[in-house]
Amino acid sequence: MTNPVVHIYTDGAARGNPGPGGYGIVMEWVGKPYRKEFSKGFKHTTNNRMELLAVVDALKKLKKQDVSILVFTDxxxxxxxxxxxxxxxxxxxxxxxxxxxxxxxxxxxxxxxxKVDFRWIRGHNNHIQNERCDALAVAASKEKRLHIDEGFVE
Structure with a gap:
């Protein structure tokens, strides 16, 4: 039996860089009708931090170990x-x-x-999941109650 395969799509955004930011995640279980979306916004952060935090938080959401992951990121x-x-x-x-x-x-x-592999995709290029992640990230950055990015250092 092969390992389960999950596709993770991520995007980060920061308005001001540094400034208010957020990330968006879409997770799809390959071969099953499983799809979840997540996002989170922060008061003061950078785009690179949000891009990376999206991947970290997505991997943390996996309940099973030894899953084959393909991360799509711009x-x-x-x-x-x-x-x-x-x-x-x-x-x-x-x-x-x-x-x-x-x-x-x-x-x-x-x-x-x-088992994690990465695939770079061009942002803002009509990739359905990437566009959705971008929309989630931007919306999260504009929420009224933003989180503190504890690790951010200027």
């Missing part, structure tokens, strides 16, 4: 950091002088629980 920052192995080099150096080290550390914990 963030070169996130996709390249993993696919090109940069994050593993940063980890070896203790994330010295690295932005968003708190989120990268969280990411690696979740990443290692599953």
């Amino acid at each position: 963030s070169k920052y996130v996709a390249d950091s993993v696919k090109k192995g940069w994050v593993f080099g940063w980890e070896k150096k203790g994330f010295k002088d690295r932005k968003n080290a708190d989120l990268w550390k969280e990411f690696l914990v979740e990443y290692r629980k599953h």
Whole structure:
């Protein structure tokens, strides 16, 4: 029996960068009629933090271990950091002088629980799930009650 496969679509947004921000997530279980959407908004953050936090929080939502995941992101920052192995080099150096080290550390914990691959997609290119994630992220950034991004440092 093969591992379950989940497609995760993510997007982050920040108005001002730094400024109010949010993320959007669409999760689909391949071969099943399962689809969930999530979003969250923050008072003061950056676009890169929201792009990465979307992936971290999506991976945290998986209840089963050892799931095959394909993450679709329009963030070169996130996709390249993993696919090109940069994050593993940063980890070896203790994330010295690295932005968003708190989120990268969280990411690696979740990443290692599953078989995760990344696919970069061009943003704002009529990709249905990416457009939905973008709409969720922007809407989340405009909510009245925004969360505090505890790890954000200017």
